[in-house]
Amino acid sequence: MPIQIINNIKSFVALSQEDEEAFIKILEIKKYAKKEFILQEGQVCDKIFFINSGISRVFFNIDGEEKIVQFFFSDSWFTDYSSFLIGQPTNENLQAMEPCEVVHLKKNDLYKLYETNPVFERVGRVMAENAFMSLMQLNSMRTNLEPEDRYLNLLKQRPELVERIPQHYIASYLGIKPQSLSRIRKRIFDKK
């Protein structure tokens, strides 16, 4: 029973019993091992993903280098909108960092729901709005803070993330090299 995703949606849009049932019908739940790809560049992203459990990361390859965009813990949504909406191949990768359980929501099925019941149109709207707000926050972290402050900010805002995620991934997420993060950590530590 995909209770988690339903509760998540209900936290922002009211669903009737029938809505719930119609929605549950189109869901598919898959399990992924560590390092397995949930979405891989080159594919067309025709789904929306919901992370039930586990940790995953989104990254893309820029001339041979992985650039991490975001980490997703349980209870998170993800899709590559530019691939999802336009139908072009994605250049993003969604990869399990620990064993993950992921709910798949197929575009075609979702669009049918859009047609038959406008409440799902609203669900889609709120998801896009939320995605926008998250990205805005991420964007402002990266553009308004110095590397050192980005790390301090992350330590403060999401200490559990810093605990559980390898340092070179965090460096990539902060937009710097592992060596630089290592030095930043040393600087911070020496100050104290």
Place this chain on the structure above:
Amino acid sequence: MPIQIINNIKSFVALSQEDEEAFIKILEIKKYAKKEFILQEGQVCDKIFFINSGISRVFFNIDGEEKIVQFFFSDSWFTDYSSFLIGQPTNENLQAMEPCEVVHLKKNDLYKLYETNPVFERVGRVMAENAFMSLMQLNSMRTNLEPEDRYLNLLKQRPELVERIPQHYIASYLGIKPQSLSRIRKRIFDKK
């Protein structure tokens, strides 16, 4: 007659004659002089804006310094979602750089449309999706390219923007200081 905004919407969602009329009723058109603020930080952003004509910029103040997020030319949408959705004061500014004609779409009016006619729910969804895609692109420009490449990229992608917008604004948009942009330009010029 607000033809422009209607055509813009019709480019992604079909509207009936009645839909159109209902929509037009809630619009308000305002004119702004150069340097006038369309939205100012501290206000609650309870509107969505559509630029009919003119050029405007969005920026926020980070310890006394203006950081430009985006320039809007005619036929562009803007709102600060985090203020619009949550109702908290915005820290973004939308300012006319040249005389602007702007369509205002009030949140309350829009939400009434959402209730009475689901097609507008879809309009809202697509607007949020488009906003997300634009932001994603902006984000990747700023995080994946070196300052010099950001400028070269801008020159290539939006030369008319480089023409019409003062250089220190472009610097801010690219995330660098005016002096650095000046040196980058010199570097590029010397190479040729």
Place this chain on the structure above:
DNA sequence: CGTTCAGTTGACTAAGGTCAATTCCCGTGG
């Protein structure tokens, strides 16, 4: 004509990137 502001340039600083070596840790296989 003078004030103001944008743009350029110079000298200097700071901090991240790069290349390379070393250490540390962990998991795997013998």
Place this chain on the structure above:
DNA sequence: CCACGGGAATTGACCTTAGTCAACTGAACG
């Protein structure tokens, strides 16, 4: 259970480039 291999993290030396402070020029505008 131990030894080995490989990736992660650290550190050093050096380079590159953006930031900072400051001076100067030039153009726009009143």
